[in-house]
Amino acid sequence: MASPMRIRAASKDGVTEVRVLMSHPMETGQRKNAAGEVIPAHFITELTAKHNDKVVLSAEFGPSVSTNPYLAFKFNGGAKGDKMVVTWVDNKGESRTDEVQIS
Amino acid sequence: MKRKLMAAAIGVTAAFAAPLAFTSEELNFDAYRQMLADGNPAELFEMEGEELWVTARGPKNATLEQCDLGLGPGVVEGAAAQLPRYFADTGKVQDLESRLMHCMETLQGIPSGEIIGGKFRQGERGKLASLVAYVVTHSKGKPIAVDVSHPKMQDMYAMGEKVFFYRTGAMDFSCASCHGEDGKRIRATHLPNITTNKGAAEGWTSWPAYRVSNSQFWTFQHRLWDCFRQQRTAEPVFASDVTIALSVFLAAKSNGYEAQWPGVKR
Numbered sequence: 541m542a543s544p545m546r547i548r549a550a551s552k553d554g555v556t557e558v559r560v561l562m563s564h565p566m567e568t569g570q571r572k573n574a575a576g577e578v579i580p581a582h583f584i585t586e587l588t589a590k591h592n593d594k595v596v597l598s599a600e601f602g603p604s605v606s607t608n609p610y611l612a613f614k615f616n617g618g619a620k621g622d623k624m625v626v627t628w629v630d631n632k633g634e635s636r637t638d639e640v641q642i643s
Numbered sequence: 644m645k646r647k648l649m650a651a652a653i654g655v656t657a658a659f660a661a662p663l664a665f666t667s668e669e670l671n672f673d674a675y676r677q678m679l680a681d682g683n684p685a686e687l688f689e690m691e692g693e694e695l696w697v698t699a700r701g702p703k704n705a706t707l708e709q710c711d712l713g714l715g716p717g718v719v720e721g722a723a724a725q726l727p728r729y730f731a732d733t734g735k736v737q738d739l740e741s742r743l744m745h746c747m748e749t750l751q752g753i754p755s756g757e758i759i760g761g762k763f764r765q766g767e768r769g770k771l772a773s774l775v776a777y778v779v780t781h782s783k784g785k786p787i788a789v790d791v792s793h794p795k796m797q798d799m800y801a802m803g804e805k806v807f808f809y810r811t812g813a814m815d816f817s818c819a820s821c822h823g824e825d826g827k828r829i830r831a832t833h834l835p836n837i838t839t840n841k842g843a844a845e846g847w848t849s850w851p852a853y854r855v856s857n858s859q860f861w862t863f864q865h866r867l868w869d870c871f872r873q874q875r876t877a878e879p880v881f882a883s884d885v886t887i888a889l890s891v892f893l894a895a896k897s898n899g900y901e902a903q904w905p906g907v908k909r
Contacts, residue, residue: 561684607684
């Protein structure tokens with residue numbers, strides 16, 4: 541199973557800043573291992589961030605994003621105690637969802 | 644959007660136009676480090692380590708919650724800032740890695756040989772690194788306070804100092820060859836002058852760290868091992884006295900400086 545994300549969400553003056561640190565190898569599929577074999581591609585393809593049940597950010601990721609990606613964004617709205625849910629899906633169909641309360 | 648692209652394009656042109664005029668400020672990695680401070684992926688290792696600390700593992704199926712890192716059983720807060728230190732129960736000077744290894748062996752029954760004979764970032768040595776990430780994070784912002792009053796600490800300090808200046812290997816390098824003067828660098832990497840307290844602290848308080856270029860978390864043992872490798876000399880045995888002695892030398896010189904753990908490197 542994929543490792544947890546670390547999510548921080550803080551609301552200030554009606555704007556919520558969300559910071560997400562994901563744990564993922566993000567293999568491009570272009571690298572080779574010591575034996576000269578291609579390391580299969582393994583990267584996040586989609587990311588969705590929901591405030592309560594409303595999608596506030598949806599993103600397409602690709603192989604050019606670094607290992608253990610870090611994403612920060614802001615959206616209008618959100619209050620202390622609201623739920624912030626982030627989900628990613630990778631090219632192998634694995635996914636991970638973590639949630640946090642907005643502080 | 645278009646305007647942003649233009650600005651970016653101009654930035655790129657400017658960078659190409661003056662490739663030779665780097666000032667030390669431009670070579671400085673600090674700005675990048677500040678940007679990453681909020682999202683240092685070392686946190687992912689810290690999270691794993693935090694879980695490992697309270698997970699019952701090994702042949703004895705025990706957690707590490709009774710592990711004494713020098714401030715009493717189970718005390719993690721500030722523990723890394725006072726290491727390495729002399730431990731009466733083992734009669735040895737131990738750094739964080741060797742102490743954790745001791746705890747894993749005595750409490751959990753995980754043989755130290757497995758870690759010493761293992762590889763970095765793999766198996767039990769990899770798990771040990773995550774534990775290191777967890778422990779050092781709980782000393783972030785604390786001043787380094789290494790007590791060298793014990794005779795064994797003084798011996799270790801003296802040995803560390805000797806090793807630091809000892810020239811060896813195919814290139815006849817010592818640590819001091821690269822880290823003995825101000826203003827030196829390798830490519831764009833600034834090399835701290837470890838003969839000064841400030842320089843030693845620059846190294847000691849910023850490792851263990853997450854390396855952005857290879858997405859790896861490196862403990863201080865790993866960092867020292869790489870120094871030996873770059874020196875083209877025999878690779879040190881994991882957690883051996885020579886590595887601990889160098890750590891004592893660096894840590895003691897860093898006393899009073901604030902720990903930045905876990906660091907983030909290029």
